[in-house]
Amino acid sequence: MFGLSFFNPALLWGLGAAAIPILIHLYNRRRFRTVAWAAMEFLVSSSKLTARRLKLLQLLLLLTRMGIVSLLVVGVARPFLTGGFLGGPLGKSKTSAVIILDNSYSMGLREGNETVFDAAKKAAGEVVSSFRHGDSLTLILMGERPRVVTEGNPSPERVKKLIETSELSDEKTDILASLRKGLEVLDGEKNTQKELFLVTDCQQNGWSVANIAGWDSVDKLMQDAEVKHRIYVLDVSARPGENAMLSSVRLPAYPCGVGKRYIVEATAATTAEKPAGRPVFTLCLDKEGNEVARTEGSEFKDGTSTGRLIFSVGSPGFHWGKISIQPDRLEADNTRYFVVKAKDSVPVLCVDGVGSLDEFESGIAYMVYALAPEKGLEGVDDIANVLEPKVVNVEQLWEEELARYEVIVLSSVGVLSVRMHDALTDFVTQGGALMIFLGDKVDPLEYSERYASSAPPKAGFLPCALGSAKGTVPGADEKEAGGETVRISEVDFGHPAMAAFRDGAGGDVTTAKFYRYFPTSPDTMNPDIQVLARFSDGSPYIVERKLGRGKTILFTSSCDVKWSNMSLKPVFLPLVHRLAYYLVSGADERYNLTVGERMAVPLDAEEASSPAEIVTPPGGVFKVMASMPPLGSGVRDQGSGEEGGLQAEPFVSFEETSVSGIYTLNTAAVPGGGGTSAPGQPGLGEPARSGRVRYFALNVDTAESDVTALAQDGIRRLIRSGEMKYVQTETGTMERIEEMRHGKEIWRYFLVGVLCFLVVESLLARKIDKG
Amino acid sequence: MGEEKDKKSFLDPQILMTLSGMELKARMVVEGVVSGLHKSPYQGFSVEFAEHREYTQGDEIKHIDWQVYAKSDRLYVKRYEEETNLRCYILLDSSGSMGYRSDGMSKLEYGAHLAAALTYLMLRQQDSVGLVTFDEAIRRYIPPRNSPRHLKIIVEELEGLKPGNKTMVSNIFHDLAERVHRRGLVIVISDLFDDPDEILVSLQHFRHKKHEVIVFHLLDPSELLFPFERMTLFRGLEDGRRVLTEPATLRKRYLQQLYAFVDKLKKGCRDNRIDYFQISTDENFGRALTRYLGTRRK
Known part of the structure; x- marks a missing residue:
């Protein structure tokens, strides 16, 4: 079967023009001249003899002329045959x-x-x-x-x-x-x-x-x-056929410390119903071929096998690694890359608002133990923790250079001076992390009015206003007090810091009892504010607020043992760690991307003044200039939640990321910079400030492996x-x-048809002229 | 003065001057002599001696000059310049169809010019010339005379001619053939748009009455070529019939019929020893006359 279609079907309206020869004929019949004639006998007899034949010829001529116009119109409409047996022989x-x-x-x-x-x-x-x-x-x-x-x-x-x-x-x-x-x-x-x-x-x-x-x-x-x-x-x-792939490499939630053990978890998957043997994971660091770890994965269960690879780095700054399994028919998914930024330590400033000689009274001692449990222990120097807490009271806070710290913890801190409030707010907006535990010293009205303000020019660092403290602090025995307690009943396990507690795997947060807390009503419609956990009465316990380039995490109860027994629970340590790591290591996500994703990272003004160089895995070198991000581009919120920052920063962007591997970004040297990370700077997640070389790991999307x-x-x-x-x-x-694919544009044949009709028309016209 | 001027223009002295240089001699026929256009129906009438020539076999014995024979013992034959008072009838068709013109003169005007010229020549040769104008009937009959004033009468008649009604050539000719008793020269000037068979029969009638007949068949160039292209309504000059047609489609058939008609007339005239001469009205009528006389001298 075949069909006739037209490229310009609208032109077929022109077929009406086929009536033109008829109109001309009728017009000519109405438009004649009169001649007084003598030889009428010959004329009349000639007319009688030729009339019938002439009529037929004239009809044919008229039809021919109509045919010419019609064929011409159809030809201009560019007809073509599609499908069928005609297309082939006629050509294409x-x-x-x-x-x-x-x-x-x-x-x-x-x-x-x-x-x-x-x-x-x-x-x-x-x-x-x-x-x-x-x-x-x-x-x-x-x-x-x-x-x-x-x-x-x-x-x-x-x-x-x-x-x-x-x-x-x-x-x-x-x-x-x-x-x-x-x-x-x-x-x-x-x-x-x-x-x-x-x-x-x-x-x-x-x-x-x-x-x-x-x-x-x-x-x-x-x-x-x-x-x-x-x-x-x-x-x-x-x-x-079967295909094995390295489906994921999970980096630890804690920062990579220099000289500290760093454990990555690699997962292999296979499409084989009965996998033969276990996968062997090998890890190369910084340079291909420089294998630093090798392990055999677990038995395949539900098509996946996991292996842990432990390594350490000897210097601060960016490092990259490559984990592979044995090659098979599809090689691209047998390797994954990662980038980590090693740090010597993460300084944490813990501010004791109570100022008691007994640090346990304010609860700050629990925090310090939670942040650095290994402190004072023998033979545990190589454990991964890089958090280094330092305790000061409110008065000593003035003596501290806040910019040296990555995290500041406020524990039951009362009224702050305006300057201190502004300093803390600046600390956060510049990329620092603030954890706030409340307590006896806290005046909810003061906090609400001064620290929870969202009005410009200086927004407060508190995520939300506080209500009056609720609950009764028990005595030596809570039962004696007879006060009501609440527990954590609702956790946002989708949050990266809380994911580890899903199904109680990282500790059971519901075991803690809370006797007293400040009820709050955070604006949950605000995308910068997120409730991570709620009490059984629905009141928030942990509230996060993004502010500028930094974050604030508010605990609505205290960290001492008077308001709750959370500090005494085993889950307190992982909870504090997860939240601290979340606050300081989140920025690394922007360096671990999937193929096809855009690389984008902000630069310092000094770096942005010269072209940056990007070296791709195949060895291609691209020069890129830093530019200012367009409004709403989302560039600065990639991995760091910086959207809505107070000041736009120049950034470099690179989109030609179709090949997996390590991409190297070289920027001009920052005067005074050593090309390594500078620990103690606020906003530690900002590697752009710390060196001239950055790595980006781009991995394949294993959805393609099936x-x-x-x-x-x-x-x-x-x-x-x-x-x-x-x-x-x-x-x-x-x-x-x-x-x-048979099909044929046939307007040429219509043109030939027109020419043939023209010849016929010419012959007919001559025939008629000759009578 | 004015009248004289019209006459002069009508007879175009340049043409007449050309014609006067020619000897209008008719062919000699058995019984007579031709002077000018015509041949004489009589012998030995008003004869002037011209020359002697040696006798050849076939010459009539009566023309031998016996006196010369007696003197020279040789046979000579006398040759004569003979003159006669011939009666010439010019039959001019003034029917409606003669009024057709495509460009320039109508056939009737052309025929009138021709008739005037012939009249002049005849009168100069001392012949008697008469004029008959007709359509479906005889409209005017001017009997033959040879007085110089007769020219004026005929020319005045020709000047006043208008196209008339239908053509009835054959009836008129039969009628005239019966009415003209004395032998003479009959000159027919017409488009002859009538039944050719009947025309030929009527011309035969003249021949039967011992007249010499010359037919000037006048046709307009458009009638000879039928050059019309556009849609045209043809309206008959004599009967008012109408034909709306594309002329190009009829041309071939029309011309076939016309030339068949002309050929039939030519053949019929030749068979009846009638001089047939076709003239297109775009041809200078003096030149046409000269051409005809040229053919007649042979």
Whole structure:
């Protein structure tokens, strides 16, 4: 079967012009001249003899002229045949084609000596060979972001060359985005044949089956298209087989201390139903080949195996590591990279608001023990903790240089001077972390009015206003007091600092009793304020507030043992640690990214004054200049929650991250800087301040590692409109494609028809003239 | 003065001067002599000796000059310049169809010029010239005279001619053939748009009455070429019939019919020893006359 379509169907209205010859004929019959004539006998007899024949000839002439106009109009509307047996013999009209070549890392699946990508390039090359000069070809490399690699109107030879030189990326597949891009390209084309070739392994995760709205939009694009698109899905998938991958590398929640043990947890996964043996994890540090740790993973359970790799670094600053498992058919997912920033220590200033000789009275002693439990113990120097607490009272606070500390803990601190309040607020907004425990010394009215203000120019550091203290402090025995107690009943386990306590794994926070606390009502609609835990009466216990580049965490009870027994519970130590690490190590997230994500990091003004250099894993060197982030760009909230900072900072951004590995950012030296981290600076999560070299680890998205292909039926359910043809490249790709793509632009034949009709018209007119 | 000027222009002295240089000699026929356009129906009438020539076989014995024979013992034959008072009838068709003109003169005007010129020539040769104008009937009959004043009468008649009604050539000719008793020269000037068979029969009638007949068949160039292109409504000059047509579509058939008609007339005239001469009205009528006389001298 074949169909007739028009590239410019609106021009078919011009068929009305076929009536013009009739109108001219009628007009001419009405418009004649009169001649007084003598030889009427001859005229009359001639007229009688020729009238019938002439009428017939004139009718034929009229029809011929109408035919000329009609054929001309239809020809201008650019008709073309699609499908059927006619297209082949008649040849092929000019075609606009988009070849989408999947170069996601799953295409690196090896089959013998060749990868699936090699087969895809071969198939794509064959497709391109079927086009001629004059056809419009566009090559799109399909990764997470579709990339149009052809420019202008390249010849088939040029496109073939581009295909041959295409390389695998480490991105995952996003067929939906690539298809949409391809359809948009085709929409801009004017040829009457529009074809889209999707050369892919049809890996099911790449089809975004759940994105119904996305496929609806593709469907609409195809429905709205003037010319029906023909989509060929060239399935180059290899035989299914088992694939092992390094699915994740989990960095510890605590900062990496210089000379301290640092334990990373690697998880391998396999698609094999019965995995043969355990995976062996190897860890290389800073330089490839410099293996520093090796371990055998656990037995595969539910398809995953875990191994812990322990290492330490000898210097502060950025370090990167690479963890691998044994190579298999798909190599890209057998390695993962990570970046850590090592610190000598994390200074914590603990402010005792009570000022008692007994530090346990204010509870600050519990905090110090919780922050540095190893202090004073023999033989535990290499444990990972880098927190170094120092206790001062309120008066001594003036003598401290706040900028030296990364965390300040306030415990039952009463009224602060305006200058001290402003200093603490500046400390936070510049990137410092503030933990506030309340207590007897706290005046809720004072706190609420002065420290919880959100009014400019100086917003308070407190996340919310305090109500009057609730509950009764028991005596020696709480039962004797007969006061009511509350417990933690609601925890936001989605918060990075609280995730470890899910299912009681990191300690049971519900065991603690609270006798007295300050009820609060934080503005939960404010995105900068988050409640991490609530009491059983619904009142918040832990409230976080982002302020500038720093954070404040408010505990609505005290850390002493009068208001609660939390400090005595085993869970207190991990809770304090998790929150402290969360406050100081969160910034490292921006250096551990997934392939395709944008690298973006703020720079100091001095660094930003000169071009930065980015070295990619393949060895490419790019010069980038720092720029100011546009409003609402989200650049500064990446991993640090800096959106809404008081002052915008210059930053560098790099998007060509299609290859996994370590990317190096070299900036100009900061005068006075040593190229290493400067411990004790506020905002320790800001490596930009500490050196000239930064690393970024970009890892593959392991969703791509499942090479199971989506079945043909599934593809057909997604590509509903247009004409979709599924071709398995194993069975003669081009033969099948050629069978499917018959189609012919036939306006030339209409033109020939017009010429033939003109000849006929001329002959008829001459015949009629001759009588 | 004015009248004289009209006459002069009508007779175009330049043309007449050209014609006067020619000898208007008719072919000699068995029974007579032709002077000018006509041949004489009589022998030995008003004869002047011209020259002798040697006798050849076939010459009539009666023309041998016996006196010369007696003197020279050779046979010579006398040759004569003979004159005769011939009666010439110019039959000018003034029917409606003669009023057609495509450009320049109408056929009737052209015929009138021709008739005037011939009249002048005849009168100069001392012949008697009469004029008959007709359409479906004889409209005017001017009997033959040879007085110089007769020219004025005929010219005045020609000047006043208007196209009339339908053509009834054959009836008129039959009528005239019966009415003209004395042999003479009959000159027909007409487009002859009538039944050709009947025309030929009527011309035969003249021949039967021993008249010499010359037919000047006048046709307009448009009638000969039918050059019309656009849609045209043809309105008959004589009967008012109308034909709306694209002329180009009829041209071929029309011309076939016209030339068949002309050929039929030519052949019929030739068969009846009638001089047939077709003239297109775009041709200078003096030149046409000269051309005709040229053919007649042969």
